Amino acid sequence: MQSFETPGSQSTPTIRANWEEGTLFMEGDSYPENSYEQFRPVFDWIEAFLSTTGRPLTLDLHLLYLNTSSIKAMMDIFDRLETAHANGQQVAVRWCYDRRNERVGELAEEFREDCTFPFRIEPSA
Amino acid sequence: MTSAFPPPPSPLEDRIEQLLAAPEHDGHPLRQALADLWETHRDLERRLDRIARVSDAFQSMARQRELGLQERMERDLRRLEKLARISDRYQSMMRDLNVALTEASTHDSLTRLPNRRLLTERLKSEAERADRYGRSFTVVMIDIDHFKRINDTCGHDVGDSVLIELAHAMGAELREQDCAGRWGGEEFVLLLPETSLETAVQVVERVCGRLSGVHVPEPHPTGSVTASAGLAEHVPGTPVTATLSRADSALLTAKRNGRNRIERAPAPTPETTHA
Numbered sequence: 249m250q251s252f253e254t255p256g257s258q259s260t261p262t263i264r265a266n267w268e269e270g271t272l273f274m275e276g277d278s279y280p281e282n283s284y285e286q287f288r289p290v291f292d293w294i295e296a297f298l299s300t301t302g303r304p305l306t307l308d309l310h311l312l313y314l315n316t317s318s319i320k321a322m323m324d325i326f327d328r329l330e331t332a333h334a335n336g337q338q339v340a341v342r343w344c345y346d347r348r349n350e351r352v353g354e355l356a357e358e359f360r361e362d363c364t365f366p367f368r369i370e371p372s373a
Numbered sequence: 374m375t376s377a378f379p380p381p382p383s384p385l386e387d388r389i390e391q392l393l394a395a396p397e398h399d400g401h402p403l404r405q406a407l408a409d410l411w412e413t414h415r416d417l418e419r420r421l422d423r424i425a426r427v428s429d430a431f432q433s434m435a436r437q438r439e440l441g442l443q444e445r446m447e448r449d450l451r452r453l454e455k456l457a458r459i460s461d462r463y464q465s466m467m468r469d470l471n472v473a474l475t476e477a478s479t480h481d482s483l484t485r486l487p488n489r490r491l492l493t494e495r496l497k498s499e500a501e502r503a504d505r506y507g508r509s510f511t512v513v514m515i516d517i518d519h520f521k522r523i524n525d526t527c528g529h530d531v532g533d534s535v536l537i538e539l540a541h542a543m544g545a546e547l548r549e550q551d552c553a554g555r556w557g558g559e560e561f562v563l564l565l566p567e568t569s570l571e572t573a574v575q576v577v578e579r580v581c582g583r584l585s586g587v588h589v590p591e592p593h594p595t596g597s598v599t600a601s602a603g604l605a606e607h608v609p610g611t612p613v614t615a616t617l618s619r620a621d622s623a624l625l626t627a628k629r630n631g632r633n634r635i636e637r638a639p640a641p642t643p644e645t646t647h648a
Contacts, residue, residue: 313467316460323456351466358459 249296252289260286261311265293270303275310283317291321294328304338305329310372311343312352326363333365340366347371483533484540487554492562495552499566500613511573511606512616513563514624515543517584518599518632520559526593535589539598542583547576562617570606570637577602577635599633608641615641 249267256262261276272294280286297305307329314322329339341363345352353369360367382390389411398404479491487495499510517539524532536559543553543561552564563580565573584600603623607616619638627636 314459314463316456319459319463320456323452351462355459355462355466358455358462361455 249293263290270305271308273308277313278318279315283321287321298332307341309343329365330363342368344370344372481555484537484555486540489556492554495564496613499564500607503607504609507609508567509607510566511568511570511604512620513577513602513604514620515561515600515602516624517559518601523589523593527590531590538587539584542587543580546580546583570604573604574635601627601632602635603627605638
């Protein structure tokens with residue numbers, strides 16, 4: 249496994265996975281026609297990183313609108329992080345939102361609800 | 374679950390064990406038969422014990438599985454509820470954003486009045502209605518006289534707040550069915566449904582009276598504004614753009630004739646009808 253980058257479009261987020269840094273960056277809207285196709289590489293990358301490196305993993309999220317299947321994919325990702333956290337691995341999420349749209353921050357809080365690993369929600373300027 | 378087997382020996386079993394162990398019965402013809410029977414009995418007992426153990430193990434495995442399934446089902450249900458909750462909130466966020474966007478695309482951000490786009494739509498649908506039912510309506514173009522003076526003497530911030538007040542004043546004088554919008558700059562358009570030219574003149578006179586009551590702060594030379602207006606009554610069957618340009622021409626006439634006045638557009642001649 250290595251780093252990869254997917255440019256965003258109107259309906260898909262920009263994704264940057266950096267293997268050396270142990271960071272996964274996602275930004276934009278997500279309502280793809282095939283969310284399985286979009287999230288499969290992300291999920292595989294996270295799985296490979298967590299199961300082989302043992303290094304800390306940080307998710308840097310700047311997501312706006314998510315359709316239902318994208319919400320499910322994010323919940324699956326957070327579940328995987330929760331398992332890693334329970335096994336003593338260092339994982340963290342930082343979810344940034346535009347302070348002019350507080351509701352995105354409130355939605356991030358809904359996602360955070362069952363997570364016990366560090367999950368920061370920050371308004372950006 | 375642990376098996377109760379083997380149970381403690383019964384008095385009969387004790388007795389048989391004692392009989393088999395007693396040396397005085399050695400050589401008795403029934404002793405060997407009893408010993409064989411005893412061995413068969415012990416074997417059956419062991420088998421029974423094993424069957425019970427296996428059966429118990431199966432039972433507890435099934436029970437574990439059932440508990441596991443139930444737990445998983447409950448967890449999935451919780452996840453599904455969370456998913457639906459988050460999804461609902463995203464949808465309501467999008468719906469509200471949509472409403473805000475529609476409002477922003479159809480209204481002037483300064484005065485909150487309908488903008489040119491919405492006015493154009495309203496004019497079109499009003500024309501269709503008028504054509505269908507053979508009714509008429511009047512279009513009014515209003516321009517604030519020497520508005521530039523406010524900006525020049527008091528600054529653009531004051532100019533903006535005067536525009537907002539003028540918009541309020543205009544709205545206060547209109548009837549429910551009327552529509553006032555900002556056409557651009559200091560130019561406004563009134564749409565007066567089911568209103569003849571003469572009735573419209575009375576409405577516009579009241580509106581202009583209101584407008585002149587709006588206070589303009591120092592150092593503006595007069596402290597108030599006047600307005601010029603051009604009116605055109607729509608003729609069913611003619612394009613609404615023609616009505617609008619007739620109103621615009623009438624406004625130009627009002628300006629040329631010295632401002633602070635109302636001018637009526639003449640009825641269209643056949644050539645101008647389809648201009």
